Amino acid sequence: MLVVHHLELPVEVVVVDLVKGGHKTPDYVALNPSGKVPTLVDGDFVLTESWAIMAYLADQKPGPLYPSEPKARGHVQQWMFWAASHVMPQISALNFENMLKAFFKLGPTDPARVALAEKELRTAAAVLDAELGKHTWVAGDTLTIADFAIAAPLMATERAKLPVTDFVNLQRWFSAIKALPAWQATEPTMALPT
Ligand SMILES: N[C@@H](CCC(=O)N[C@@H](CS)C(=O)NCC(=O)O)C(=O)O
Incomplete structure (x- = not known):
């Protein structure tokens, strides 16, 4: 979206x-x-x-959001594949343990799973934070789909207790994403109870 x-x-x-x-x-x-x-x-x-x-x-509207130049596209894909391996499984685990289990009445939170996912997510967040200390967006100085891909699952930071709030560069970047008209037009109103 x-x-x-x-x-x-x-x-x-x-x-x-x-x-x-x-x-x-x-x-x-x-x-x-x-x-x-x-x-x-x-x-x-x-x-x-x-x-x-x-x-x-x-690709339906070729441009900087998903650059076609091989090296620029390579960096976009690099960060998306990186996040698919090192960010998404951890966020999924924390979404499930800290948010969805209560909503769907699926039993108590598993502290060991939470601790491991938090540790791994912090490690990945430190890598991303260091990268975002070098340039404005994930793959360089231009907004790309890598930014959208990695920012979208952070939308439940508070409810899923994602341990990413202490990373200064990451939070500067996430605030910039949240200020985009596309984010404001599409951020879901979460139907889950607080
Ligand atoms: N890797 C998939 C993940 C899709 C996914 O897990 N979608 C969730 C909603 S965000 C879903 O459909 N959950 C329903 C279910 O697992 O039963 C993607 O990025 O499209």
């Missing part, structure tokens, strides 16, 4: 209601075998995985 708004792409949004299990219906699973959102449908072409969808959408 950040890419759609930033590039003002003509995309029709179909909301899949996760609480009602809209992502587990046979029709939806035929499109996305993992039964997860989002899924992009462009004519006969179906694409899953939000970051692959971001790249595909950005």
